[in-house]
Amino acid sequence: MESLKVYILIANRVYNDGIRSGLGLAVENHYAYPVIMNGEFPRFSNYMSENIAWIADMEGQVFSCGAEAPTDLPEGTEIANISLEELGEQMREADFIIPYGLPKQSHEPPAACSE
Amino acid sequence: MAADPNKLGIFVTSPQHMRHILGIAKAAVRAGKKVMVFFTFKSIHLTKNPQFYELTQLCAVEDIAICADSYICEGFDNVNDVPRGLIDKQMRTQAFHGAILDECAKYIVM
Amino acid sequence: MKILQVYKSEPTEDVKKLVEILNRDRDADEFKLYIGEPNYDILVQKIFANDKTVCWW
Numbered sequence: 001m002e003s004l005k006v007y008i009l010i011a012n013r014v015y016n017d018g019i020r021s022g023l024g025l026a027v028e029n030h031y032a033y034p035v036i037m038n039g040e041f042p043r044f045s046n047y048m049s050e051n052i053a054w055i056a057d058m059e060g061q062v063f064s065c066g067a068e069a070p071t072d073l074p075e076g077t078e079i080a081n082i083s084l085e086e087l088g089e090q091m092r093e094a095d096f097i098i099p100y101g102l103p104k105q106s107h108e109p110p111a112a113c114s115e
Numbered sequence: 116m117a118a119d120p121n122k123l124g125i126f127v128t129s130p131q132h133m134r135h136i137l138g139i140a141k142a143a144v145r146a147g148k149k150v151m152v153f154f155t156f157k158s159i160h161l162t163k164n165p166q167f168y169e170l171t172q173l174c175a176v177e178d179i180a181i182c183a184d185s186y187i188c189e190g191f192d193n194v195n196d197v198p199r200g201l202i203d204k205q206m207r208t209q210a211f212h213g214a215i216l217d218e219c220a221k222y223i224v225m
Numbered sequence: 226m227k228i229l230q231v232y233k234s235e236p237t238e239d240v241k242k243l244v245e246i247l248n249r250d251r252d253a254d255e256f257k258l259y260i261g262e263p264n265y266d267i268l269v270q271k272i273f274a275n276d277k278t279v280c281w282w
Binding site: 124129137138139141142143145146148186221222223224225 | 231233251258265266268269270272273275277279282
């Protein structure tokens, strides 16, 4: 079975589940590249951090595009910075591009769901 | 397995485009194509839309599935509340998405 | 390489930039799902006529 290059674009803070979806493809021997756009980072729970590290172990990579990736992540959990232009160029080689979930919201989250 | 040139994969990640999903699936069937669909994360709420049953009738039983973990995470009961039109063994993992990438020559994200 | 860009909503500046790069030196087509009543038969024809489809938010 051919290993495919799959980019998963995450533009909305609620949809960082795209990272789990990427891991699902990584364990099927595909190359998964989840991309967190414009600082819509997840809460870095142990589960989320482990998923990010596991994607790297499977020769994929989680990227941040449009905002600096946090540097205080647990050891082994790395998010690489990538510019929009670099992302576009890399995605020219993609087998699949998945804009995941919903687009970015116009407003910051209210207190009820901001933590 | 080589991808089937007449099979369209639909990966559903958004909870708000049932109209497009059904429209595309119906058009594909009219064109003599097969359709394979996977719902993940919050899109599994679309299984509660009456049009979901209609969609299941356009696909082979083994060609439509939802992410069981997503269904449970959203509070639904994957044993006693299997969505109408779906059989229980089609409550699947993300591996079903991998199968779509392998089996379908054409692919769209909804 | 024939590539189809499908839009579920008006593309943002980021999306326009990525599409510009992805379409460079390629035979590119597009379909807007957010305008009026989409003709899904035409969309399916386009999906099967192209090598790759990207469906943006």
